[in-house]
Amino acid sequence: MKAAAFEYRRADTLAETLLPELNDKPVAGNQSLGPMMNLRLARPRRLIDIATIxxxxxxxxxxxxxxxxxxxxxxxxxxxxxxxxxxxxxxxxxxxxxxxxxxxxxxxxxxxxxxxxxxxxxxxxxxxxxxxxxxxxxxxxxxxxxxxxxxxxxxxxxxxxxxxxxxxxRPGSSARWGYKKFMRQVGEFAKASATVLIDPENDRHRCALGALGGPPVILADPLAIIEGSVSAADIVSAALSGRQLQSFSMHVAALESALASALGQQEDCA
Amino acid sequence: MTADRRLTLHVNGITHSCEVEPRMTLADCLREKLDLTGTHLGCEHGVCGACTVIVDGAAVRSCLMFAVQARDSMITTVEGLAASDTLSDLQQAFHDHFALQCGFCTPGFLTTAEAFLSENPSPTRGEVQSAISGNICRCTGYVPIIDAIVDTAKRRLESGK
CATH class of the missing domain: 3.30.465.10 (Uridine Diphospho-n-acetylenolpyruvylglucosamine Reductase; domain 3)
Structure with missing residues (x-):
């Protein structure tokens, strides 16, 4: 549970970081790389500390x-x-x-x-x-x-x-937002998450799902979701079809909750 | 280089000089180079909170900070919480509320709580609960720990400290 040996250099300028050698790794807070290094899942040859550039x-x-x-x-x-x-x-x-x-x-x-x-x-x-x-x-x-x-x-x-x-x-002044994540306990990584952005002044509407084991999924036809003409369950089921997800119902609930929060129907709770 | 490098660290008001490998965590450096063994190591990947120390006023996992990254920082460990051989008010409150049993997690709770109270001197009970949610204790069930922190906040506010 100790990191493998590496070299360390603190970089003072951006220019110094842009010609890395093989297996150089930039580091700032070390809160993601650190656990990986301590578990020896990551073994960079050299850390370039960029936190204060x-x-x-x-x-x-x-x-x-x-x-x-x-x-x-x-x-x-x-x-x-x-x-x-x-x-x-x-x-x-x-x-x-x-x-x-x-x-x-x-x-x-x-x-x-x-x-x-x-x-x-x-x-x-x-x-x-x-x-x-x-x-x-x-x-x-x-x-x-x-x-x-x-x-x-x-x-x-x-x-x-x-x-x-x-x-x-910057969203417009009438823009609304909802973000909901489910965790087993405070501070843990999400089991399911969703966001809803309603920004009419800029014609920006986006509904997205996260914690899917890969990149977030941006849902098609966000206006239909926001207006309520399609159900969250149908939309999530269409977007995630073919995936083996135990968290399907949590994603539906996350989307419903983010939507309710964006529409002002409930307090944003996470 | 991976070779040892000389490092100056400011810990509990004292400036130390030591030789460390870049891969040595701040936690290991405190324990092994400076003999400050009050900082405990549990999980060593940022989950349990036992190794929490205060760096420039903020709670930090010392297992996820390499000692070389702590150069020029002001560090407070559990050994630096009380002025002399007496307990600090927070440590005394832990004692009074039976907020520790085996004591392994206690240094991490104390440093987490101390940093938290400096940021939020009049917390609600819920805020205290949330503040210690990143520290794991397997003995007490947390309630006495929360009581001790809430009590310390109350006493500090009353005494204007």
Missing amino acids: PELRKIVESPDHVRFGAATTHAEIEDGETPDPTNGWMRAAAGNIAHRAVRNRGTMGGSLAHADPAADWVIVLTGLEATVIVAGPVGERRIPMEDFINGPYTTDLGDSELLVAIEVP
Whole structure:
């Protein structure tokens, strides 16, 4: 239960991180990579510590979005130390990630790069139509969240690329949101999760399911779900057909609950 | 390099210098290099909370932080909670409420609670419950631990501490 030997270097600038050698691994909070290393599921040759690189700590506000440096911690969002483009939705989600000691160190970028299918930011940032910004030797790439995660613990990041920022669009003033996750106990990874975004001013409507053992699933025809012309059970059953899921009914309930929360019919409880 | 490197750590108000391999966790460094064995290791993958210490005012899993990452940080372990040989008010409350039996998880609960109370000096019982949800105790059933933390918060507010 101790990590295998590795080299360690603290990077001070983004440029130093962009020409990695084989089996170099960027690390910030170490809350996902750390357990993997202690269990020897991950054995990087060298850790490049990116936690304090100024570009990765920077937050830039624009009229239509906020760009979060990838090394922004969950606790910084939870505590309102950063702007929240979603007027509290991100803050509430951040406050429910794992436990405070994990939130104090864990980062948004690290969570996305780790791409645990049951992680909060994976589903929440997909639900919010966020864009991931990735830097590599030839410059930056912008990847919508729904194209960033390819599978369980698998992303679109290239070997020489680093996730540098996450851009979250600002919803309109009448926008609504619901996020529900089921866990066996507080702080555990979700067994099922769902988000509902209703943003009429920007013509953005999205319903998504998470904790599916792979990338989140964005549901077709979100307006029909929001208007109630199709049932959650039918829509989830169509979206997940062919999958062997014990959690099917939990996903239906998560979607119903996220929808009720977005429509103002119940308090957001997780 | 994987070779040992010299590291300066600020722990409980004292500056220490030690040689560590990059792979040495902060928890192991505290225990083995600095002889601060009050910090306990349970699961070693961030689940049980036994190894929690306070780094720059925030509760942190010391099994998920490499010692080299703690350079320049101010660290408080369970040994640093009380000023002298007496117990801190929180430790005394744990004693008074029978909030420990075997004591293995206790350092992690104390550091978690201390960091929590510094962030939220007047918590509800529910907030206390949530704050310790990342720490596992197999003896007490948690209720006495929650009582002790709630009681400490109340006493601190009354005494204006």
